[in-house]
Amino acid sequence: MSPKKRVAMHNHAAEASLFKRRALFTFCCVVIMLGILFGNLYHLQVTSHQDYQTRSNDNRIRVVPVAPSRGLIYDRHGQLLAENQPFYSIEMVPEKVKDIDQSLIELGTLIPISEEDIESLKRSLKYHRRFKPMTIKSRLTEDQVALFSVNQHKFPGFKVNAGLKRHYPYDGLMTHVLGYVGKINTKDRARLERNNLWQNYAATKDIGKQGVEKFYETLLHGKPGHLEEEVNNRGRTIRTLKVVQPEPGQDIHLTLDLKLQQKAVELLDGRRGSVVAIDPNDGGILAMVSSPSYDPNQFVHGISRKSYHQLLNDASRPLINRATQGQYAPASTVKPHLGLLALEEKVVSENTRIHDPGYWQIPGVERKYRDWRKWGHGWVNIHDSIVNSCDTYFYDSAYKLGIDKISSFMDPFGFGQNTGIDLYEESAGIMPSRDWKRMRYNQPWYIGDTISVGIGQGYWTTTPLQLANATAILANDGKRFTPHLLKSIEDKTARIETPLDEQAPIALKNPNNWEIINRSMRKTAEKSRFADATYTAAMKTGTAQIFSVAEDAKYDADSVDEFLRDNALIIAYAPFEKPQIVLAVVLENAGWGGVNAGPVARALLDEYMLRDQWSKK
Amino acid sequence: MSAHPSRPSFWHRIHIDLPLLSGLLALMGFGLFVIYSAGGENLALMERQLVRMGLGIAIMFCVAQINPEILKRWALPIYIAGIILLLGVHFFGEVNKGAQRWLNLGFMEFQPSELIKLAFPITMAWYISKHPLPPKKRHLAVAGVILLIPTLLIAKQPDLGTSILVAASGIFVLFLSGMSWAIVLGFIAVILAMLPVLWFFLMHDYQRTRVLTLLDPEKDPLGAGYHIIQSKIAIGSGGVWGKGWLQGTQSQLEFLPERHTDFIFAVVGEEFGLMGSILLLALYLYIIGRGLVIASRAQTSFARLLAGSITLTFFVYIFVNMGMVSGILPVVGVPLPLISYGGTSMLTLMTGFGILMSIQTHRRFIDR
Numbered sequence: 001m002s003p004k005k006r007v008a009m010h011n012h013a014a015e016a017s018l019f020k021r022r023a024l025f026t027f028c029c030v031v032i033m034l035g036i037l038f039g040n041l042y043h044l045q046v047t048s049h050q051d052y053q054t055r056s057n058d059n060r061i062r063v064v065p066v067a068p069s070r071g072l073i074y075d076r077h078g079q080l081l082a083e084n085q086p087f088y089s090i091e092m093v094p095e096k097v098k099d100i101d102q103s104l105i106e107l108g109t110l111i112p113i114s115e116e117d118i119e120s121l122k123r124s125l126k127y128h129r130r131f132k133p134m135t136i137k138s139r140l141t142e143d144q145v146a147l148f149s150v151n152q153h154k155f156p157g158f159k160v161n162a163g164l165k166r167h168y169p170y171d172g173l174m175t176h177v178l179g180y181v182g183k184i185n186t187k188d189r190a191r192l193e194r195n196n197l198w199q200n201y202a203a204t205k206d207i208g209k210q211g212v213e214k215f216y217e218t219l220l221h222g223k224p225g226h227l228e229e230e231v232n233n234r235g236r237t238i239r240t241l242k243v244v245q246p247e248p249g250q251d252i253h254l255t256l257d258l259k260l261q262q263k264a265v266e267l268l269d270g271r272r273g274s275v276v277a278i279d280p281n282d283g284g285i286l287a288m289v290s291s292p293s294y295d296p297n298q299f300v301h302g303i304s305r306k307s308y309h310q311l312l313n314d315a316s317r318p319l320i321n322r323a324t325q326g327q328y329a330p331a332s333t334v335k336p337h338l339g340l341l342a343l344e345e346k347v348v349s350e351n352t353r354i355h356d357p358g359y360w361q362i363p364g365v366e367r368k369y370r371d372w373r374k375w376g377h378g379w380v381n382i383h384d385s386i387v388n389s390c391d392t393y394f395y396d397s398a399y400k401l402g403i404d405k406i407s408s409f410m411d412p413f414g415f416g417q418n419t420g421i422d423l424y425e426e427s428a429g430i431m432p433s434r435d436w437k438r439m440r441y442n443q444p445w446y447i448g449d450t451i452s453v454g455i456g457q458g459y460w461t462t463t464p465l466q467l468a469n470a471t472a473i474l475a476n477d478g479k480r481f482t483p484h485l486l487k488s489i490e491d492k493t494a495r496i497e498t499p500l501d502e503q504a505p506i507a508l509k510n511p512n513n514w515e516i517i518n519r520s521m522r523k524t525a526e527k528s529r530f531a532d533a534t535y536t537a538a539m540k541t542g543t544a545q546i547f548s549v550a551e552d553a554k555y556d557a558d559s560v561d562e563f564l565r566d567n568a569l570i571i572a573y574a575p576f577e578k579p580q581i582v583l584a585v586v587l588e589n590a591g592w593g594g595v596n597a598g599p600v601a602r603a604l605l606d607e608y609m610l611r612d613q614w615s616k617k
Numbered sequence: 618m619s620a621h622p623s624r625p626s627f628w629h630r631i632h633i634d635l636p637l638l639s640g641l642l643a644l645m646g647f648g649l650f651v652i653y654s655a656g657g658e659n660l661a662l663m664e665r666q667l668v669r670m671g672l673g674i675a676i677m678f679c680v681a682q683i684n685p686e687i688l689k690r691w692a693l694p695i696y697i698a699g700i701i702l703l704l705g706v707h708f709f710g711e712v713n714k715g716a717q718r719w720l721n722l723g724f725m726e727f728q729p730s731e732l733i734k735l736a737f738p739i740t741m742a743w744y745i746s747k748h749p750l751p752p753k754k755r756h757l758a759v760a761g762v763i764l765l766i767p768t769l770l771i772a773k774q775p776d777l778g779t780s781i782l783v784a785a786s787g788i789f790v791l792f793l794s795g796m797s798w799a800i801v802l803g804f805i806a807v808i809l810a811m812l813p814v815l816w817f818f819l820m821h822d823y824q825r826t827r828v829l830t831l832l833d834p835e836k837d838p839l840g841a842g843y844h845i846i847q848s849k850i851a852i853g854s855g856g857v858w859g860k861g862w863l864q865g866t867q868s869q870l871e872f873l874p875e876r877h878t879d880f881i882f883a884v885v886g887e888e889f890g891l892m893g894s895i896l897l898l899a900l901y902l903y904i905i906g907r908g909l910v911i912a913s914r915a916q917t918s919f920a921r922l923l924a925g926s927i928t929l930t931f932f933v934y935i936f937v938n939m940g941m942v943s944g945i946l947p948v949v950g951v952p953l954p955l956i957s958y959g960g961t962s963m964l965t966l967m968t969g970f971g972i973l974m975s976i977q978t979h980r981r982f983i984d985r
Contacts (some may be wrong), residue, residue: 009749010749010750010918011749012918014750015749015750015795015918015921016918016921018750018751018795019750019793019794019795019912019913019918019921019922019925020913022792022793022794022795022925023793023909023912023913023925026789026792026793026909026925026929027905027906027909030902030905030929030932031902033932033936034898034901034902034935034936036945037898037936037939037940037943037945038894038895038898040940040943040944040945041852041886041891041894041943042891044849044852044853044886044943044944045852045853045855045856045857045886045890045891045894046856046857046891048853049853049854049856049857051853052849052850052852052853052854053853053854053856055850055853055854056850056851056853056854056866056867057866059847059850059866059867059870059872060866060867060870060872230866230870231870232870232871232872233870233871233872234871238870
């Protein structure tokens with residue numbers, strides 16, 4: 001190459017050496033910059049490796065919870081009261097169906113699908129992941145499942161999905177005891193979160209809302225399992241990595257006796273009222289009826305707003321559990337307890353007799369407290385007074401006892417407080433006292449208040465359960481058990497019986513008084529409803545006024561509004577020598593206790609006492 | 618002067634530099650493994666990449682036969698043709714993914730910017746080496762104009778990645794030519810001063826978003842930050858030894874976007890770990906080192922500047938791509954050289970390596 005004249009001369013050696021220096025410099029820069037890259041990689045892959053490892057796993061692993069199956073509920077003889085029924089639905093994976101419209105039309109010829117359902121399906125299809133199954137039709141009958149299964153080959157991408165739903169085979173027979181399950185709502189969720197149980201419900205749809213289902217939710221629910229699935233960036237499952245089976249809920253046995261319960265429901269026949277039967281030897285509830293009732297199954301599948309409002313606004317209040325929440329004046333059914341106190345406090349003795357002219361007056365006061373029998377009972381002792389339910393006798397002894405003694409004596413019988421039964425739906429009732437009245441009404445206690453309490457009226461209210469429990473304590477000569485519904489829990493290997501919950505017995509200064517009062521109740525039974533019974537029963541009836549009748553007016557059942565008529569009550573137990581069953585029956589606005597509640601008690605004790613001995617336990 | 622005192626070897630006679638070739642082949646072999654995994658074990662995809670590699674090697678071989686002096690003669694015409702084509706793109710180009718980069722030639726789509734990538738450093742080396750080195754200021758000024766025309770045209774398409782590569786190749790020529798340090802430092806100062814102007818007036822919104830995303834990818838983890846977050850998770854979860862070939866969950870389960878093209882380095886990091894990354898960095902460093910050796914040994918300033926520019930531009934590819942994938946540079950569309958799936962960059966790069974081989978093997982014929 002020969003450089004032209006006007007081009008300056010190149011110094012080749014100098015240019016080469018200059019280049020080498022620059023090249024070396026840039027090479028050093030390259031090494032430093034690659035060093036920076038390496039340093040960053042070291043930071044990512046070594047220093048922060050754990051962090052990114054976790055995030056990578058969070059990306060790819062999806063944990064799918066699997067709901068445990070709910071524990072079953074049996075009666076004391078092993079009759080199934082709450083079960084899990086298979087629940088079928090047809091599902092479709094949109095991406096596996098070629099022509100969704102056509103398939104739905106063809107499916108409609110096999111199984112009726114309404115136009116509205118199809119419309120809403122198409123709407124939700126737009127927002128649905130194409131590989132995720134969507135429900136086309138739920139609550140299929142067995143026939144529909146069979147029909148679809150036979151024709152399944154015509155419907156690629158469709159399949160039957162089976163799940164379990166709670167079912168109560170006896171419908172409304174014991175709704176107030178069993179309660180029901182329903183969809184978990186925000187309130188349930190908040191409660192579960194508070195108790196750190198929410199993670200157990202990740203796959204669970206229903207939760208106990210009432211009754212035993214609610215009270216024993218933790219036993220019945222079980223522990224969820226889960227699947228670990230590997231998913232891609234669109235959430236499609238690639239493979240299942242791990243399966244942890246759920247732990248099913250525990251089966252439980254209740255103390256209920258299905259036959260007795262059925263008999264009680266049959267006897268109440270939809271009338272407003274309640275029956276509670278207790279085994280006095282352990283406090284187990286044999287029957288608990290609140291009438292009228294309702295079908296719990298409608299709550300499992302979601303009750304319609306209309307049906308719910310119907311139940312809510314029904315004048316006969318089917319939703320409340322009358323047995324534990326109904327508060328009734330005990331009326332004459334507590335005369336045995338009052339008599340016991342009078343004996344105990346030596347206000348009367350077994351032989352004390354008073355004269356009943358048909359009314360009673362506070363000494364020096366004009367006002368007359370009327371006996372239910374207008375012409376009076378004449379000369380009566382304690383036995384006569386209980387057998388004939390003489391009001392005057394008890395007006396007199398209440399006057400002599402005073403409210404303080406009555407109130408504190410009735411306390412250990414459970415009046416005015418929760419019994420502690422294994423249900424959340426319970427009311428305490430009222431055992432009035434001076435303090436109570438001051439707190440409640442800010443008024444002093446009057447002697448007249450005591451006189452009303454003396455015949456189980458006035459401020460005194462009890463629930464049927466309290467009444468039955470207090471009667472059981474009486475029949476037991478003071479032995480006390482907490483009433484309960486749970487008999488045993490079916491564990492994995494064994495059946496665990498609920499331990500006896502015995503409270504300190506009531507000790508009398510003169511234990512003989514138990515026998516005197518129980519004998520009176522026995523006599524009451526002998527002289528009336530149970531005269532011809534082949535077993536030995538004891539009882540006491542009550543007729544509770546709801547409508548106050550003026551001092552001299554005559555109460556005429558036909559002339560007062562139905563809801564203001566007297567409540568009919570009875571307590572009874574059998575056999576007298578060694579009680580096995582204690583009853584309390586309340587019939588709202590039914591009139592006379594003996595006449596109306598009596599036959600119910602008789603039929604129930606017959607049912608229980610006259611059946612084969614083996615089937616009682 | 619003679620580097621080959623004895624009879625030239627077989628490789629020398631066919632104008633192949635064996636050390637450089639073995640480095641390239643090792644890199645391509647490694648790349649095939651990664652492509653197979655990143656492409657979801659898609660054999661057809663791998664086959665296409667294999668064909669491209671073959672084509673690339675063939676082109677490299679052909680270019681190696683061309684004497685650098687011939688390139689020098691054709692530099693200016695090719696450059697001018699490239700600028701005309703770029704203007705053509707500007708007025709008649711196809712719009713694809715929001716950018717105007719392609720010319721439809723009827724039988725194929727063509728990116729003139731790739732032609733400029735090759736023609737530009739040759740032109741620059743030619744112009745600078747015409748005059749004695751270090752270059753005078755007026756020559757530098759002319760060189761600056763030669764540099765700015767294609768850079769701005771390409772940046773306008775917009776193709777920031779390519780314009781950076783083109784500008785870098787020109788700047789390397791200037792720097793290697795011995796441009797005075799005062800000018801170098803002044804230049805850097807001007808660029809720094811220009812940054813706010815660039816940010817507020819010249820950058821597109823999406824480009825600003827990319828820079829902001831780099832600073833805080835977690836701000837929009839499912840939108841702008843998604844690429845970079847998933848890429849960092851892939852690399853970081855690989856650890857020292859990696860999850861194993863075909864075992865990378867980020868790539869196999871498709872959490873990693875663009876995993877067989879621009880973000881393929883994340884697959885390397887995930888499946889082969891830090892060790893795989895080191896291997897890759899070492900291979901690249903080896904090729905860069907060999908390129909600079911070839912440049913240093915070249916007998917003319919033109920050849921030296923051209924070889925140096927080609928080699929260092931190759932490094933810019935590596936640094937920009939790896940920096941982007943590992944989260945220290947904003948997202949710029951630059952492939953990982955010779956590993957990423959795709960034809961254009963492969964052919965451009967292999968042409969460059971053909972020029973390097975030509976420079977290395979035509980020395981003895983140059984007579985002074």
